[in-house]
Amino acid sequence: MTDTRTHFVQAVRDRVGEVVVGQDVVVERMMIALLTGGHLLLLGVPGTAKTLLVNSVAKAVDLQFSRVQFTIDMLPSDIIGSELLDQATGKFRTHQGPVFTNLLLADEINRAAPKVQSALLEAMQERKVTIGNATYPLPMPFLVIATQNPIEQAGTFELPEAQLDRFMLCHRISYPTAEQEEEVLRRQLKMGLKRVEGGAMPKTAFDMIGGEPVCKLEDLVSAMADVQAVHVSEVFMKHCVELIRLTRTHPAIEMGCSPRAGLSIVQAARARAFVNERDYVVPEDLFQLAEDVVLHRIRLSYEALAEGRKPEQVLEELLQQLG
């Protein structure tokens, strides 16, 4: 493991740590998504620093960043762009939507209508967008981090399994610990006022995001190349395939994982090994990532749901069966 690679990961972690307290696992998952080009879905109640985390990472790596708050009245053109008539020239010109960025934060993606979700997920899959008669490639790297509130489901459109499968990882953000919450309060007390043109507002955590990136895009590309060089043993692949196949035969699971889940596990395990300064993946990567890779790809049977079983419990059974 070279110093440059170590520097990249640690620098981003340190920069995010200046703004966000705790949430190390979420930062690691975002790094994994960033390094593999996979998309990330964050499930968490409001106020758990989802948006702040994405902002921090984007600023730390010097990536183009866009945020879209999804609502029910959005149209696909609000995401991908449209052709507009320029009255000065009398010709149509293409207006590229917020999807043309490196890092797109799709806030509360389940509040948009299915046609908007489909437009975004198509862009996620194909990494190109068609506006009018022209097709435009999206910038590289292109990463979507979407958020969902798992509690409030009124007026939302739940993402179907086929679209959930497009997300490499689905991480469930938990509340910070008591010590971390105390640290959040302490930091807030020290922020002070933000003064602009004679006016003032109390600073928020967003104002604390550093202006200068700690890494360049070239560093990220180099790290992505290093991730692709992480060794994946035949034994590890057998573990992965065994886990995926177990999801398809467990009696409590109605729909198991697709082969895409296996691909996601291997890619994510590579990136996790890189983040943890290893040149090879180990079973620990599989067990740590299994929940984020598998849970949103399985659906329990009605019988299991009627018995009050949860997907987490079933997955834990599978992991114990595996190891």
Add this chain to the structure above:
Amino acid sequence: MRYPAFMRGLVAILMVFAQWVTAEPSPKGIGLESDVEVILDRGDYQPKPMDDRTPLILRLDQVRPDGKGRFAYSFHCLGFEPGTYRLADYLIHPDGTPAKDLGETPIEVKSILPPDFQGELNPFSPSPLPKLGGYRNILTLLAILWLCGLPALIWLGRKKKVVQVEEPPAPAPSYAERLRPFVEAAAAGTLSTSGQAELERLLTGYWRERIALPDQRMSEALAALKQHPEAGALLRALERWLHQPGGASNSEIGRLLEPYRRETLNGTVEVRA
């Protein structure tokens, strides 16, 4: 009025006609009108008008030639009192004169009751079984039997319990037993990739069962195993052997697995947990 006697009595009508072609007349229904066919020489006989006291009613239904120069008469005959009557007394010629040319052709009506029968009832003969009660009691008994029929049918139609003698399930092989072939293969250097994967899972499961808490999540249990001096050393060496290129040699793994190989031969593994 003789009709009450007719209604009461059991009367058999037996008409015997000398000129009937058939040999023997058969008994007719008791108290019922009977059809009788007679062959006579002339075809112009008519029924004689009768009053309401006549012991026999004879009605002419049809007269037709029999093809041999004679005539077939179809009568409806109804007798009220037993006795022998002359057919000539009940037929006349078209001019109203008695049909004396028929001679003594008889009509006999017999009773099936004995001649001295005076209308006595049948003597009472006690039943060998005691009577349970009247009509209502019998109906009640039948209703009970009917209601008991459904439960009886259900009872008789139930599935017979098949007594299955379940053999006690074979005890699940212990980790030591499951480990044995893989450890032996590893020592011999013939362990396949699938065997290596299985060996790693078995050793992880073996130590997790010994060290980890029952409700501990797998990811947390694995971290705890890595902290354990004996399990941690083994699992880290396995990781280097199986996952890191050039990480651990077969001889190093052979030394680490030697205790497991030795102990699995005895069916158990001694652990200093």
